[in-house]
Amino acid sequence: MKLKCFVFIGVLFVGGIQIAVAQSRAAVDLRSNLGMYSGDLLNFYNEVSRNKMMEPFDLTEIDGSPYLDNEFKKGNVITKDSVQYAGLELRYNIYNDALEFRKNDLDIELNENFPLLYAVVGDDVFVKASNAAGYFQVVQTGDAFLVKKIKVKFVDRKEATGYQAAKKPSFKLLKPDYFVEKELSGEAFRVESNEDLLRIFSDRQDEIETYFKKEKIKVSKESDLIKFWDYYNSIK
Numbered sequence: 001m002k003l004k005c006f007v008f009i010g011v012l013f014v015g016g017i018q019i020a021v022a023q024s025r026a027a028v029d030l031r032s033n034l035g036m037y038s039g040d041l042l043n044f045y046n047e048v049s050r051n052k053m054m055e056p057f058d059l060t061e062i063d064g065s066p067y068l069d070n071e072f073k074k075g076n077v078i079t080k081d082s083v084q085y086a087g088l089e090l091r092y093n094i095y096n097d098a099l100e101f102r103k104n105d106l107d108i109e110l111n112e113n114f115p116l117l118y119a120v121v122g123d124d125v126f127v128k129a130s131n132a133a134g135y136f137q138v139v140q141t142g143d144a145f146l147v148k149k150i151k152v153k154f155v156d157r158k159e160a161t162g163y164q165a166a167k168k169p170s171f172k173l174l175k176p177d178y179f180v181e182k183e184l185s186g187e188a189f190r191v192e193s194n195e196d197l198l199r200i201f202s203d204r205q206d207e208i209e210t211y212f213k214k215e216k217i218k219v220s221k222e223s224d225l226i227k228f229w230d231y232y233n234s235i236k
């Protein structure tokens with residue numbers, strides 16, 4: 001299933017400069033050392049002058065959703081130059097792996113070349129990676145960042161048979177993939193095993209290995225990864 005796209009040129013209204021980011025006990029403030037200032041309309045126009053205008057899904061005809069949240073939420077976009085565009089209406093399109101913003105009644109995909117450092121959408125934070133396409137949701141912060149790639153699969157409509165009723169097309173949420181970024185929007189290292197974390201955090205390898213054995217950590221469980229993150233932040 002493909003979405004039709006059109007080139008759109010537009011100016012987006014930007015509001016105040018407050019950010020609300022829910023973070024864990026040992027997390028660092030994502031805003032620290034940025035020296036941020038609010039971006040003006042002209043700068044934002046220059047940055048997003050070529051974006052894709054999205055054709056919306058008719059969710060009444062589909063089970064599930066391509067979005068993390070169907071509704072747009074207030075959010076902020078921070079660039080690699082520490083410019084903050086605040087008060088935007090944003091949402092994350094999992095299926096297209098894209099951030100969308102709303103201008104009046106138009107849903108517009110943020111240009112993939114936009115110099116994003118991170119985006120705050122409601123209580124969720126999204127970053128990019130220097131070695132991978134698309135967006136990653138931040139799970140835990142601290143000396144390093146635990147992020148995940150959320151995925152959905154589109155399943156086409158199934159016609160009725162002699163034994164089964166017809167089924168509407170649907171979006172099925174898949175198991176996410178987990179990664180580590182040592183710096184925001186830097187290289188993303190995939191985590192599939194305990195050994196991956198031992199390689200990534202080789203400076204504390206002995207301590208971490210002992211912790212894994214004691215706590216029986218399994219990286220396939222997000223709750224265990226979060227538990228490990230609290231531990232790692234506590235020894236740094």
